[in-house]
Amino acid sequence: MSAILSVSGLEKTFGSVVAARDISLDIPAQQTVGVIGANGAGKTTFVNMITGHLTPTKGSIHFEGKDITGLPSRDITQMGISRSFQVAQVFPSLSVFDNMCAATAIARGDGRFISAALRSVHAPEIAADVNVAIELFQIAAYRDTLASTLPQGIRKLLDIAMAVAGAPRVLLLDEPTSGISIEEKFQLMDVVMSALKARNITVLFVEHDMEIVERFADRVLAFYDGTVIADGTPGETLGQARVQELITGAKLKLPHGEASPHA
Amino acid sequence: MLSRANLIGAVLFLAAGIIGFFLPPWLVSLLTIAFANALVVLGLIILWRAGLVPFGQALYYCSGAYTVALLARWAGVSDAFVLLIAGGLVAGIVAFLTGFLLARYREIFFAMLSLAMSMILYGVLVKTETLGSTDGFGVDPPHFLGYAPHGDALGFALYWFVLVVCAISALVIGVYFKSVAGALAVPIRDNEIRVEFLGISVTRLIHMKLVIAGTLAGVGGALAAMTIGHVDPNMSYWTTSGGFVFVTILAGAGSVAAAFVGSLVFEIVRSFAFAVLPGFWQMTLGIVLLLTILFLPEGLGSLATRFRRRKPDTKPVATS
Numbered sequence A: 001m002s003a004i005l006s007v008s009g010l011e012k013t014f015g016s017v018v019a020a021r022d023i024s025l026d027i028p029a030q031q032t033v034g035v036i037g038a039n040g041a042g043k044t045t046f047v048n049m050i051t052g053h054l055t056p057t058k059g060s061i062h063f064e065g066k067d068i069t070g071l072p073s074r075d076i077t078q079m080g081i082s083r084s085f086q087v088a089q090v091f092p093s094l095s096v097f098d099n100m101c102a103a104t105a106i107a108r109g110d111g112r113f114i115s116a117a118l119r120s121v122h123a124p125e126i127a128a129d130v131n132v133a134i135e136l137f138q139i140a141a142y143r144d145t146l147a148s149t150l151p152q153g154i155r156k157l158l159d160i161a162m163a164v165a166g167a168p169r170v171l172l173l174d175e176p177t178s179g180i181s182i183e184e185k186f187q188l189m190d191v192v193m194s195a196l197k198a199r200n201i202t203v204l205f206v207e208h209d210m211e212i213v214e215r216f217a218d219r220v221l222a223f224y225d226g227t228v229i230a231d232g233t234p235g236e237t238l239g240q241a242r243v244q245e246l247i248t249g250a251k252l253k254l255p256h257g258e259a260s261p262h263a
Numbered sequence B: 001m002l003s004r005a006n007l008i009g010a011v012l013f014l015a016a017g018i019i020g021f022f023l024p025p026w027l028v029s030l031l032t033i034a035f036a037n038a039l040v041v042l043g044l045i046i047l048w049r050a051g052l053v054p055f056g057q058a059l060y061y062c063s064g065a066y067t068v069a070l071l072a073r074w075a076g077v078s079d080a081f082v083l084l085i086a087g088g089l090v091a092g093i094v095a096f097l098t099g100f101l102l103a104r105y106r107e108i109f110f111a112m113l114s115l116a117m118s119m120i121l122y123g124v125l126v127k128t129e130t131l132g133s134t135d136g137f138g139v140d141p142p143h144f145l146g147y148a149p150h151g152d153a154l155g156f157a158l159y160w161f162v163l164v165v166c167a168i169s170a171l172v173i174g175v176y177f178k179s180v181a182g183a184l185a186v187p188i189r190d191n192e193i194r195v196e197f198l199g200i201s202v203t204r205l206i207h208m209k210l211v212i213a214g215t216l217a218g219v220g221g222a223l224a225a226m227t228i229g230h231v232d233p234n235m236s237y238w239t240t241s242g243g244f245v246f247v248t249i250l251a252g253a254g255s256v257a258a259a260f261v262g263s264l265v266f267e268i269v270r271s272f273a274f275a276v277l278p279g280f281w282q283m284t285l286g287i288v289l290l291l292t293i294l295f296l297p298e299g300l301g302s303l304a305t306r307f308r309r310r311k312p313d314t315k316p317v318a319t320s
């Protein structure tokens, strides 16, 4: 299996802070990769580099064999890598339907600005795509609701649905379940993952809940201090003593019988 | 294309044209200026929707006006259609060039940079003796495809000419507002980074808006130059830009119609206040703007759409 996404020697520094160091890995097409790590471990920085929001200080990123290191985010999106955000990024003054129309219209565009000025944003084929997508992501009941008034979970789903509107081949989800109650998390991930599987999308998702990681990921990357300290199947990664000590804290017997505080 | 709004618009423009025959020439000339200025306001509405308020739109207005005046005086061009297109084109090119810089700025920096650019043109015109310095110079009456009216007939011809240009502009900008590039104004105002991550360049979208708005301002300036029969550097002065922003806030950004409603109300209130309360006309305008902001925060234009539009549903319909 050849890699759809491949990074090598990735490093990012902010002044004296090293947010990412020496990250090298390959992701095969259609794999679902979970990313774990404490706050500040560099997970978002990793996502930001791949999607062009940050330029790596060192190293390279290849997507389908093409070097995409340092390209602007819009070019990377057009090539086929989309993302959702840790804090949902939607357009608060627009309805769910209009948010989706904007995303779909951009995705369907040919990149020419003249045609963008002539095609209607509510063209029948765009509206049809949007109606299918909001059914798929189960947000159709909120079609005409303003995004600013959406419940947190629905806003997260909208953010992801907007990212998927561009028919990406790789999708990066930065903490899709953050800010959502424990009861709702599984339901949200079920909706998202079945929608993505239906479209054969390669997924990388950042997640703090180990049950969710075990349930949805084929492979788990453990981040610590800017680098990947474990990479394998969920069982392998979560079973490693170092991961348990530094990240999950689970199943680790400390000398005095306390649980590790590094949740 | 022939939606209900377009049909209503066409009827209103036609009605305005016919009413012109029953109005005194001074009022016709006032309405002509009001409609010409409405085009500048329409351009500002395009930018305001994306959250941008330029305080130097007079740069393009003045470019359009001086293009007409220069062509008429030194190139002997007298056809109104040629002059109009030239005015719009030159202003559009100026907007395209300044846009490379302006499109990268936002908020107060955008407003001030745009103001600075307009003041450069003002400074140059004031210092240019051959163009009459601060006095400016006169513009000969235009011809319309060979028809060369004088006196009141010229006033009516210009009025009709301006109405036709406004109707065409309203139709085109109406299409633009519904287009992908036009509809992305609110997303740009709300969240630029998200727009970029969806795969389109915000800078280029804004650049396009600047060119459209600049062209409209140039067309407005060209029409004003023909109507007034004179151009001077004040057309690029910051108070001229400020006046257009004033009318835009009065009008609101809700629709194409708002530009025309706002501009007409502004000119009528100003002339009325000037005639009745000569010493207090600025104060009267200030009060009108204050009342509009307090009671019609979406501008006078929202009166036009208020009765037409269904209230958008802002409540969640159901929980899944």
Ligand SMILES: Nc1ncnc2c1ncn2[C@@H]1O[C@H](COP(=O)(O)OP(=O)(O)O)[C@@H](O)[C@H]1O
Pocket (backbone or CB within 6 Å): A014, A017, A018, A019, A037, A038, A039, A040, A041, A042, A043, A044, A045, A046
């Ligand atoms: N734009 C930035 N400027 C400076 N430091 C940053 C920036 N973004 C991230 N960092 C730092 O990089 C480290 C990794 O952050 P981040 O990638 O957000 O972690 P995570 O997503 O795993 O919580 C942190 O120490 C953070 O403070």
Ligand SMILES: [Mg+2]
Pocket (backbone or CB within 6 Å): A043, A044, A045, A086
């Ligand atoms: Mg993070």
